Amino acid sequence: xxxxxxxxxxxxxxxxxxxxxxxxxxxxxxxxxxxxxxxxxxxxxxxxxxxxxxxxxxxxxxxxxxxxxxxxxxxxxxxxxxxxxxxxxxxxxxxxxxxxxxxxxxxxxxxxxxxxxxxxxxxxxxxxxxxxxxxxxxxxxxxxxxxxxxxxxxxxxxxxxxxxxxxxxxxxxxxxxxxxxxxxxxxxxxxxxxxxxxxxxxxxxxxxxxxxxxxxxxxxxxxxxxxxxxxxxxxxxxxxxxxxxxxxxxxxxxxxxxxxxxxxxxxxxxxxxxxxxxxxxxxxxxxxxxxxxxxxxxxxxxxxxxxxxxxxxxxxx
Numbered sequence: 001x002x003x004x005x006x007x008x009x010x011x012x013x014x015x016x017x018x019x020x021x022x023x024x025x026x027x028x029x030x031x032x033x034x035x036x037x038x039x040x041x042x043x044x045x046x047x048x049x050x051x052x053x054x055x056x057x058x059x060x061x062x063x064x065x066x067x068x069x070x071x072x073x074x075x076x077x078x079x080x081x082x083x084x085x086x087x088x089x090x091x092x093x094x095x096x097x098x099x100x101x102x103x104x105x106x107x108x109x110x111x112x113x114x115x116x117x118x119x120x121x122x123x124x125x126x127x128x129x130x131x132x133x134x135x136x137x138x139x140x141x142x143x144x145x146x147x148x149x150x151x152x153x154x155x156x157x158x159x160x161x162x163x164x165x166x167x168x169x170x171x172x173x174x175x176x177x178x179x180x181x182x183x184x185x186x187x188x189x190x191x192x193x194x195x196x197x198x199x200x201x202x203x204x205x206x207x208x209x210x211x212x213x214x215x216x217x218x219x220x221x222x223x224x225x226x227x228x229x230x231x232x233x234x235x236x237x238x239x240x241x242x243x244x245x246x247x248x249x250x251x252x253x254x255x256x257x258x259x260x261x262x263x264x265x266x267x268x269x270x271x272x273x274x275x276x277x278x279x280x281x282x283x284x285x286x287x288x289x290x291x292x293x294x295x296x297x298x299x300x301x302x303x304x305x306x307x308x309x310x311x312x313x314x315x316x317x
Contacts, residue, residue, distance in 0.1 A: 010031070010032035010037050011029055011030065011031050011032070011064055011067065012029070012030045013027060013028070013029055013030075014027070014028045014029075014030065015027055015028075016028060016100070016103060017088075017099075022087060023085050023086070023087050023088075024085055025084075025085060025088045026082055026083065026084065026085065026100065027082075027083040027085055028080050028081065028082050028083070028103075029067055029080070029081040029083075030078065030079075030080055030107050031064075031067045031068065031070075031071050031078065031079045031080075031081060032071075032077065032078050033068060033071045033072060033076075033077055033078070033079075034068055036077045036078075042077075042109075042111065043077040043078045043109040043111070043112075044077050044109060044111045044112060045075070045076040045077045045078070045109075045112060045114070046076055046077065046078045046079070046080075046107070046108045046109055046112045046116060047074050047076045047078075047079055047080070047116060047117045047118075047119055048079070048080040048081075048082060048100070048104050048116060048117070048118050048119065049070060049074060049079055049080065049081050049082065049118075049119045049120065050082045050084070050093060050096055050097075050118060050119070050120040050125070051081065051082060051083050051084065051120075051121075051126075052084075052120065052121055052122060052124065052125060052126025053084050053086075053090065053125055053126035053127060053128035053147065054126050054127060054128045054145070054147025054148065054149060055121070055126060055147075055149060056083045056084075056164055057164050057165070057166055061081065061083070062164050067079070067081050074119055077109070078107070078108075078109060080104055080107055082096075082100065084096070084125060084126075086128060086130075086143070086145070086163070090125040091125070092124070092125060093118075093120060093123065093124060093125055096125060097118045104116055104118075126147065126148065127146075127147055127148045128145055128146075128147050129145060129146040129147070130143065130144075130145055131144040131145060131146055131155065131254060132144040132250070132253070132254060134246055134249075134250070136244050136246035136247075137246075138243060138244040138246070139159050139161075139244050139246065139247070140159060140160065140161050141159075141160040141161070142157065142158060142159050142160060142167075142246070142250070143157075143158050143160060144156070144157055144158075144250060144254045145158065146172060152171055152172075153171070153172040153174075154169055154170065154171055154172065154192065155169070155170050155171075155172050155186065155254065155255065156168065156169045157169075157221065157222045157250060157254075157255070166193075167221050167222065167292065168221045168222025168223070168224050168250075168251075168255060169192035169193060169222070169224065170186050170187060170188065170192060170222065170224050170255050170256065171186075171187040171190055171192065172184060172185070172186060172187070173185055173186075173187045185256070186254075186255055186256030187256075188224070188227035188228060188230075188231065188255075188256045188257075189228070189231055190228070191224065191225070191228050192224065193224070193225075196224065196225045196228070196290075199225065199288055199290070200225075200228065200229065200232065202286075202288075203215065203229065203232075203233070203286045203288065204232075206285055206286050207233065207236065207285045207286055209232055209233055209234075210235060211233075211235060211236065211285075212235045212236060213233065213235075213236040213237075213285040213286070214236065214237055214239070214283065214284045214285050214286075215229060215233060215236055215237070215238045215239065215284065215285065215286045215287075215288070216239050216240075216241070216277075216284040216286065216287045216288065217229075217238065217239070217240045217241070217288045217290055218240075218241050218270040218273070218274070218287070218288065218289050218290065218291050218303070218307070219240075219241070219242065219270065219289065219290040219291030219292070219303070220240045220241075220242035220247050220248060220251055220257075220265060220290075221242075221247055221251070221290065221292075222247070222250055222251050222254070222255040222257075223240070223251030223252070223255050223256070223257030224255060225288070225290055226238055226240050226251075226257060226263060227255070227256055227257050227258075227263075230258075230262060230263050234262075236262070236285075237261075237262055237264065238262065238263050238264070239264045239265075239266070239284070240263070240264070240265045240266070241265075241266050241268055241270045241273045242265060242266070242267055242268075243267070243268070243269055243270065243291075244267075245267050248265055248267060270289075270291060270307065271306050271307065271312060274312055274315055274316060275312075275315065277315075278315040287316050289303040289307055290303075291303045291304065291307070
């Protein structure tokens with residue numbers, strides 16, 4: 001079926017191929033370019049763009065601003081941006097085009113007399129490999145996936161309550177052993193998230209890499225930040241505090257986190273941990289907040305409001 005699930009200005013989100021108990025096979029954003037909206041309002045040209053699997057979180061595809069840019073690059077007044085949703089099988093671009101061909105023309109402007117072009121990146125539907133699916137009492141359903149992007153294989157953690165937000169990401173490397181066998185491992189020596197890089201720069205300003213220090217990270221997730229800092233600060237002890245025990249499982253099983261005397265993980269509420277550490281006189285050279293805010297109504301994505309209350313900030317200081 002076809003369902004209208006929401007709209008914002010001149011961008012409308014539609015769901016196609018939705019059964020009773022499953023996610024829609026396709027999500028389609030119908031985007032009218034801003035210059036048309038601000039101009040005479042007449043939409044003349046139209047095309048469709050198929051996002052390869054695994055790339056739907058990229059700025060150009062996953063944000064209204066990015067889709068405006070994409071419509072400009074396609075040089076059309078209206079663009080149907082098509083997401084291939086997880087949980088379904090997509091064999092080829094041609095198959096996707098054939099399945100959507102009866103639907104896409106419904107959104108063509110009456111002034112468009114040209115054949116509707118289907119655009120994409122590359123010549124295939126992309127790769128999305130399911131590695132693990134779980135359900136946490138705290139974070140809800142989650143999934144670990146692998147996808148190919150820019151010539152590399154990356155492993156990602158998603159919470160299905162925010163299915164297009166990458167919670168953790170790591171590169172997957174493949175090497176040949178002396179016997180010629182292929183070995184796959186998680187590369188913990190690089191950071192995929194730009195905000196993690198800035199956090200590490202801040203840590204380096206407070207602590208030299210060859211110093212013996214104490215670093216506290218509130219929020220573990222997939223453990224990518226902690227694993228990277230473990231390599232950078234090899235003489236320091238890194239303490240991570242994570243509320244959700246499922247995340248520790250994901251970090252150790254699928255993202256290469258290793259617990260040892262240098263990397264200590266506590267399953268505990270971060271606010272309580274800070275209060276107890278302060279009360280017991282425990283000192284840290286660096287304190288980092290890398291915990292997501294599950295209450296989206298506050299407009300604050302990270303950290304939750306409780307961590308920026310004056311009482312907690314004073315204790316951290």
